Amino acid sequence: MTMIAELRRQFADWIGTVAETIVRTFARLDIKPPIQLIETERNLFVVRTAARSGRSAAPDCQVRLTGDAPGVAPLHEHWQAAMRGSRVELMLLPDRFLTRPLDLPRRAVEFLDAMIRSQVDRLTPWAADDAVFGYTSPAETSGDRISTTVIATPKTTLEPLIRMVESWRAGSIVLFASREPALPPANGQLASDGVTKLMERHFRGSLDAARVSRVLTAVLLAAAAMAALSMTTMSMIGGGLEEQERQLTQKISERRAALRLEGGDTTALTGLVRRKQQDAASVVLLEALSRILPDNTYVTELRIDNDKLHMVGMTQDAPALIKVLEQSPHFTHATFFAPTTRSADQAGERFHIEAAIKPHSGLGI
Template identity: 45%
Template sequence: MISELKELFATWMAAVAAAIDAVGAKLVRRRQIVLIEGQGNGFTARVTSTGTGASLPELSFRLVQNRPEPAVPPEWAAALRGSQLDIVMRRDHVLVRPLDFPKQAADFLDGMIRTQIDRLTPWTASDAVFGTSPPAPLANERIGLMLAATSRQKIEPLVRLAGDLRVSSVAGLVDLHEAESEGTRIRLFEAQPSGAGRTVDVPRLLRLGLGLAAAGAAASLIVSTYVGGMLDAEQHELQQHIAQRRAALRINQTGGSAETLLAKLKQTTPSSVVVLEAVSRVLPDTTYVTELRVEGDKMQVVGMTQDAPSLIRLIEQSPHFTRATFFAPTTRGQSDPGERFHIEARMTPYFGDGS
C-alpha cells in the first residue's frame, strides 16, 4: 500500500510540475537566438524571438581560441544572457545517413540506434551525439528516418561558448537540406551550460514551494498507513502459511507419498524437451532458432526469420503456449539474412500427454 501511495504521489507531482513549467514559461518569456555556423569558425547570430526585449541587428564573429572575435557588444551580451540559444551546425561537420527499421520497432528506435551507434558512425556511443528525424512509413511494413551524428569533441567548444555567453540553454541542430528551414532540422543535443545566467527561476521556485507543502501532507499520510501496512503484510503471510498447511494435510489424507508428489510435479511442470519439440513444430522452415530459454512457466526464444510478427500468431495457436509477445526489439542488420527476433510466451502447465 505504501509503495502504491508513493507511486501515485510521484505521478501527481510530475503532472503538477509540468503544469507549473508551462505557467512559468509564459511568465518568464526568454529571448530565442539562433547562431549559424559558417566557414572558418565564423558565426552569425540573429534574434528569432525578442521575449520582453527589443530586436537587434545581426551579429557576426569568428571563434578564435574559444573566444569571439571581435568581442560581443554589450547590447548583444545582455540579450544572450539567460536566452535560449540554437546553434545550427555546418552540414559537413555532421554525418547524415538514412536508416530503416521494422514498423514494430517504432517504440524502441532510440535504444536500437544507441546500441548500434558504433557501427552506424565512426564514433563510440560515449563519444557520439546524435539525433533523428521523425520516422516516416515505407513499403513492406517498415519505417525510415534520417540519422545525424557528430563527435562530442566537436560540440564541446560550442557548449563552452554558450556558457561564456551565459545563456540559459543551448541546442545543436543541423539542416537536412541546403536551404534553411526549421521543419527540416534535426536536433543533435540540448544542454544547460554550467554558470549560465538566470534571473528568477519561477518554475523551480513554484515546484519547491509545492514540494514543501506536499511533503508535510505525505509524511502524515505515510505514518498513518505504516501500521496498517505492516498488519496487512503479516495477515497475508499468515494466510499463505495456512493455505500451505491445508494443502499438505489434503495430500496426506489422500494417501500422498513421495511417488504421488513426484507424479504431480511431473504433470504440472513443463518439460524442456517437450517445449523444444513444440517450438520446432510451430516455427516455419525459414526460421532459425539461436537461443531457447525455459525459466519456470516462461519460454524465451531468439533467432532469425523473414517475418517476425507472424511468429506471434503461430505460437499463440499452439496449445502449449499463451501470451506470446516480443521482449526485445526486432532488428535487421545489413549482413543479416532476415529479422532477428526475441519472443517470450507463457507455457501451459500440463505437458504430460505430449500432444
C-alpha cells in the same frame, strides 16, 4: 520484481511529463525571445534574434570561434544583456555531422529512441555516451517498414561551442543540425522540416526538465514519508486513546456499581433494611404484651417511640408489671415514669410504665 520495475518506470515517465509541462509553461511565460546562433562558415556564426510584433530586432552580429574561446568580434553590450538567461538555438553546418540511413519495422516507432541509441556504436565510429545524436522524423516505406536518418557528431567538437554560450551566461542551449548550409530567415523558427534537434542543455541556475523532475521526486517522496509518519503517529496516538477510553469506561462502570451499593440513591433503602434488622416490629410487640400482661390489666394508652415503649393503664398490682416486662425477651429496663395512683371510684391502680425494646425474633412470653 518486474512489477516494481514497471511501476518505477511509469512513475519516472509521469514525473518527466509533468516536469516538461512545467518547463514549457515557464518558457511560454518568458518574454525574452530565443537567440539564434547560426553557423555560416566553419566556426563563423551569425547571432540574431527574431523580431516580435511591435518590436524591432537588433542588427545581426558575427562571432568567430578561434580554438577554445570566442573569436575576435566580441559581443556588443546589447547582445551581452540579451544573452543572459536566454535560450540559444545553435544550428551547425551539415559537414559537422555523420548521417546514416536506418530501415526499421513500423512497430519500432514505439521505442525508437532506445533502438537508435543501441545502434549508434554500429552506425558511427563513436559510442552512444561519446556522441551527440538524433534522427529525422520516421517515414513509412513499403512492406510495413519505416526509414529514418541518424545524425551524430562527437561531443568533443561541441564542447568549445557550449563553453562559449555558457560564458555568455545564457540559460540554455539547443543544438540543431541543418540539411542545407543556408542562413534561415529571421522568424525565430529553426526547427522546421530541414532542421533536426539533437541536444538541449540547461546551464546552472536555469530551469530544465531533469532538475524539475528531481525536485518533484524529492517533494513527492518527502510528502509520502510525512504521510506515512503521520499515519503511524496517528495510529499510535489512536491506540493509546482507545486504551485510555477502555480504562476510563471500566472505571466508570466500577464506580457506578459502587454507587449502586453505597450511593445516596440507596441510603433510604439501606436505612430501612437496617431498621428492619435492628428494630422490633410493632405487631410483634403488641402480641408479646397481650401474652405477658395479666387479665386484670387494661392498657388505655400505648406509644412506641424508636426503642422506647410507653404504656399507661389500669391494673390490680402495678409493681408486678415491672417484673413481668423484665422477664420478657422483648423488653428491658422497665420503670415507672409517673406515680402510680388509686382513685376511690376505680377498682385498681393507674400506672405509667416505660421500657426499652430489645430486638428478638421470637414472640416470647
